[in-house]
Every structure is written in structure tokens, then in C-alpha cells.
Amino acid sequence: MILSCQNISKSFGTDEILKNVSFHIEANEKAAIVGINGAGKSTLLKIIMQKETPDTGEVILAKDATIGYLAQYQDVSGHRTIYEEVLDAKKNIIEMEERLRGMEAQMNALTGQELEALLDGYHRLSHEFELLGGYTYRSEVTGILKGLGFVESEFDRQMSELSGGQKTRVSLGKLLVTKPDVLLLDEPTNHLDMESIQWLEGFLMNYKGAVVIVSHDRYFLDRVVTKVVEIFQHQGYVYQGNYTEFAKKKAKIREDLLKQYYNQQREIKHQEEVITKLKSFNREKSIKRAESREKMLDKIERLEKPTDENTDIHIVLEPDVTSGNDVLTVEHLRKAFGTHTLFDDLSFEIKRGERVALIGNNGTGKTTILKIINELLLADGGTIVLGSNVHIGYYDQEHQLLHMEKTIFEEIADDYPQLNHTKIRNVLAAFLFTNDDVFKRIADLSGGERGRVSLAKLMLSDANFLILDEPTNHLDITSKEILESALNQYTGTVFFVSHDRYFINQTATRILDLTGGTIVNYIGNYDYYLEKHDELTRIYVEAEPKAQAAQMTEQTVAQDGSGTDKKADWQTQKAEQARIRKLENTLKKAEERIAELEDLIAGIDEECADPANATNSAKLGELTGRQNEYRSELEKCYEEWEQVSMELES
Incomplete structure (x- = not known):
């Protein structure tokens, strides 16, 4: 055991955050701390790092163990x-x-x-x-x-x-880089694109130390952790396994607790009916028996009904009218900022009823595409055509469509004047805004609260084509699951940008990968995208002649094989195999040279240790000079080996 938390409790004024939370972490173990926003996850990490003092309990770190901490927000300058x-x-x-x-x-x-x-x-x-x-x-x-x-x-x-x-x-x-014995990471995947998240997954899975992660990224947790500590209603509960296994176990436990609660309620009701009946007989013997049953009933330890946190959020998405089959057609789209071209000659279509995820690295232009479709930005070229009866509902990750000077109530009332006071109150209550909360200014809200206001407006829009830019940002896991359920039941069309791979996996029926300045189309969810992405080469449009690039603008990979250009696939695979063989040869040569240089450096060490050379400053100088040259070359070989290895991994 390298880290132990024993009976940690913490309150801020009358607000109880943590109550007798206990768990331990073994050396090299990878664990997650999960819970809704405000559950106390970040507070717990701060207590472990002695940045907060617990009201009761203690944190024990193994002797001589080092610990490192990544806070959610950084203020590094200089x-x-x-x-x-x-x-x-x-x-x-x-x-x-x-x-x-x-x-x-x-x-x-x-x-x-x-x-x-x-x-x-x-x-x-x-x-x-x-x-x-x-x-x-x-x-x-x-x-x-x-x-x-x-x-x-x-x-x-x-x-x-x-x-x-x-x-x-x-x-x-x-x-x-510091490689502490225990890594505490608070939302480490925030601000990382998918490629970087996948790299971090591999790094942490192979990390020679313990890792404790607070994250809402369920796909990331599934890949990395083997233990989950849940902060639920102030207390800590430990589950073995990754996030999916935790979710299944928790659902089973809740189901069992509900059965126990309802069985007890039925028994209590039965006993109360028997007592009432016995008393109605109005005989001494019957009354004594009724009193005896009442005493037994009073001694029963009443079970509380198990509850879920945050399940009061109710999202119901339903279009007002049905759109035509062709919802969106994008042809030859181009956008540049100054001399930097984001994309050129992009073409794709979206049909009614599809849920399409647009993915790609940071800076490739995903949000720009959504803004162009919503006429918030002008394209430099190409056409965008919406189908018949298409009504767009847009969720903006920066919430620029919200009016910062308005209150939450005014934001809804002004956009939907047909709603009366009670209806607006009911809608906002469905998104956890009650009492005086509805009079908070938009400017004073947290990112998560603004997200809930945007979702409320989206629900009221009755749109049949939802365009969502990072809809799960700032949402806790429970809220994400509620949104996933709402989208999966939605009968309209959805086009969204997200880095949340679990969310994509649960909701997307098709994935558009914006990579190398082109669109690669995968007909399936995120797991299917990963399966096919590993088999096929990434398409580098900038390396192709212009005419060929235009022909390859939309390379389709379908689960059933339909729509796939087999000849193009074969050529792509052949080129990829040749590239891999070349990389493997380069890697082998680098390894052989590294071994040679290490032998040469070791040999010079032995020569320097020779008493005959130890007194010969000229000889030592010559040996040291050669050794420095070998070390310099060795460092370059290491860098080359690392770069080629990373390229082969990808």
C-alpha cells in the first residue's frame, strides 16, 4: 500500500462535502475518483496533497514515496x-x-x-x-x-x-517528466485532443507508479483504471474494475436495494393492515395481539429509498416537423485564416435520422465547419445546402448565443414569448434551476450552468436538426448519460463535435474524421472507427496531386463494406505496408547503432579506468573527446528511435 485515506470528513460551514471517506491505493495501481459535480472529488485530492485540512481522518503516504499533483486549473507564467x-x-x-x-x-x-x-x-x-x-x-x-x-x-x-x-x-x-511514485490528476484530458488523450492513456497504463484520476471521460477511465472510488452522497464506495464494470455493479446494487426497500414497504403495509383489523375486533385478546405487532413494527430498522443524484434533469428532445430525407449537403467547402488553410474541397452529406460525429485533432476546423453551417462564419468557397423543412437547433460550446447581461429567466422568456411564467419555471426546474436561481445573470454562471441553460433552449426549440459543439463539456457523468438517452430517443437528425469518445460511442451512427485536410467517413460508432482506423492508412491529402485529392475527398469505410472503393483500399493498404516496412528497417538500424555506441562508450570507460591511462592527461583528453562524440550521436539515435517507435505505434 502506497497511499491510504482513512475516515476523511470535510465541511464548509454547514455544507457537508465528505463524510468518513476511506480507501487505499496499492503501488502501481490505477484508480479513478468519480461523482457528480460538487461531490468533493477535487477537495479530496487537495486534502491528499495537504492543500486542504480535513475536519477528521488522516492521509498516510508510504515512507519515502513521492507524490505529484495536477490541479484542474493552472496559473503558470514567467x-x-x-x-x-x-x-x-x-x-x-x-x-x-x-x-x-x-x-x-x-x-x-x-x-x-x-x-x-x-x-x-x-x-x-x-x-x-x-x-x-x-x-x-x-x-x-x-x-x-x-x-x-x-x-x-x-x-x-x-x-x-x-x-x-x-x-x-x-x-x-x-x-x-518528474515520474513521482503517486500521480494525482484532476481532469487531465481537458484541453487534449483525441490523439493526445490516446497517447496519455498509453503512458499511464505503462506508468511505473500509482495513478489516481478525477475525470468525466468514461472511455479514458475504461482504458486506464482498475479501481473506482465513488463519492456518493458525501460517502466513499470502492469498486474493483474499470468504469463500465463499476456502472454495472452500481446499477445492480441499486436494483437490489430498491427490491429490499419495496419488500419492506409491502411488509410494513401488510402489518399495519393486520393491526387495524385486529383493533377493529374490539376484543381484549385481539387488541393485545395488535399492540404486540405494533411493538415489533416499531423495532424494524426502516430502509431509506435509494436515490440517484442529478436524475432530476429531464431532457426531452422532439422535432416539431419531419424534415426531408436530405438534411445537409456540403460540397467543395474551403476555409482559410490568412495564409493558413484549414481545409479545402470538403464534401459530405447527412441524411434524416442520422447521428453523425465530427472528430479530429485540435485546430483542424471542426467548430469552424459548424459555425459556417450556422452562418456565424463565411466560407471562402463551396456550397452548403439544407434540405426541405430543416429547422436547426444549435448548441455552441462557447455559449456565444447566450446573452451575458440577461438573467436565466429572461434568456428563456425573451426567446420563447409564448411560454407563460409557470411553464418557464417548470422548464428551468427540469435543468436544476429552482427558486431564486432563475434570476442569476448568465455572466455569473459556471460553464456547467451555462451548458444547462443552452440545453434548455435546445429542448424548447423543437428543431429537427441538432448541431452540437462539445455538448458534454462541463457536464458530470450522470448528466452526460441523461443527454445520451435523450439523443438516442430523438427522431430528428444530429450532427455534433465531441472529444468524449464514450459519448460518441453511445450516440453516433456515423463518424466523419477530419484529418489531413480531408474527410474520412466511417459508418459505425467509435469502437468501429478505431478498428478500421488501425487497419487503413491515414489519408494525407496534402501529399497527393490536386486532382487525385479531389477524387479522394470522401473515402468511405462502411461496416457492411458497401460504398467502399476496393481498389483504393488495396492501394492504400499496399502503400501503408510499404511505409511500415521502411519504418521497421529504420528502427532496426537505429537499435543496432545504439548497441554499437553503448559498447564503444563502455569500452572507453574501461580504457579510462586503466592505470596506464589514468596518469596520461593527453590520452584521457582524447578518450573523453571521443566518448562525448559517441554520446552526442547516441542521443540523436535515441531521439530517432523514439520518433520512429511513436510513428509505428500510431
């Missing part, structure tokens, strides 16, 4: 660059490297016992330096930054220039 900020986590290795260089410089000026003593210290320090990854730490920093979505051209940007999300990614990178 004049360091991104690379320097993350490299600072290797300060001890950098100082060790400087000491080694200093010792090497002294060797030419020393002889005899002084030189022998210096060499002895040099070899000990070199060994420690190597064990700590001294020869690979720079490539490690580079690899982690790239994995988190930074390109090398961004490494020199100063921290003061970065957005909040970018600062969080830098802080995560710095934490991963």
Missing part, C-alpha cells in the same frame, strides 16, 4: 519557454551533467592521486547519471511534449503567452 518549463523538472540531472562536464575539464590539469580520486568520483557520478536517464532526458522531454499535442515550432513560446488550456498541458508534461 519568461521561460514551454521547453524550458518542462525541462526544469530535470533540474537535478542537469546539475549532475554540469558537474560531469566540470570534472572532465579538470582532468587535463591533474595527475597522480588527485586525478585517480577525480576519476573515481567521475565514474560513480556517471553511473548514477546513467541510471537516472541522463543520456535520454532531453529526448524524453521532447517526446512527452509532442505526445501532449505540442509541435517543435511551439517549444520556444513563452509561458506568459499561453492560454489556460496550454498551461495545463505544459504542467501535465512537467509532472509526467
